Amino acid sequence: GEDVEQSLFLSVREGDSSVINCTYTDSSSTYLYWYKQEPGAGLQLLTYIFSNMDMKQDQRLTVLLNKKDKHLSLRIADTQTGDSAIYFCAESLWIKETSYDKVIFGPGTSLSVIP
């Protein structure tokens, strides 16, 4: 079946790098996404990667995609207290019958940054 998994909690010290991992089961994904959700707020798109890419870098964020292992990671360099939030991994699957994407979200990883 289609499933996206993440570890639920991660704690890092301010200034260190954070690495949030995600695994998915369906190899036919088109895009993979990382979202950030701060307390009391909606989802903020951080970055996304097309499934034929291995890596994408955007300032402090680095996304690595290993299609063989169906593993996606988000690295946050120089983690700050403002990075404390829940991070969601998601994949989109192209459904030929409907001509639309089906999106599957992971359960989210709660990142705590210790000053």
Next chain:
Amino acid sequence: ETGVTQTPRHLVMGMTNKKSLKCEQHLGHNAMYWYKQSAKKPLELMFVYSLEERVENNSVPSRFSPECPNSSHLFLHLHTLQPEDSALYLCASSQDRQGLHTQYFGPGTRLTVL
């Protein structure tokens, strides 16, 4: 501020009440979405409206009734809910039904059903 607003931000209701959640987008988009984010399950897409027509309903119980009177407004009417319906309900909008990365999310309505 994403240009998508939701009211109320918090709602507590009994199982026999009828209430409505409202979403408004100021982005000129033509597609709108309702998502449910509960503590025990990943974020789930509930309904999709495109050009004010419902184009997707993901096996949502009939106690949830969406309405899209125009392309800027989306409602979710609630009646005879269950405690397990307590969740954060997120609205999103996009221009055409492109990928997830084109959707702008509202802040959500935190619903508690007693």
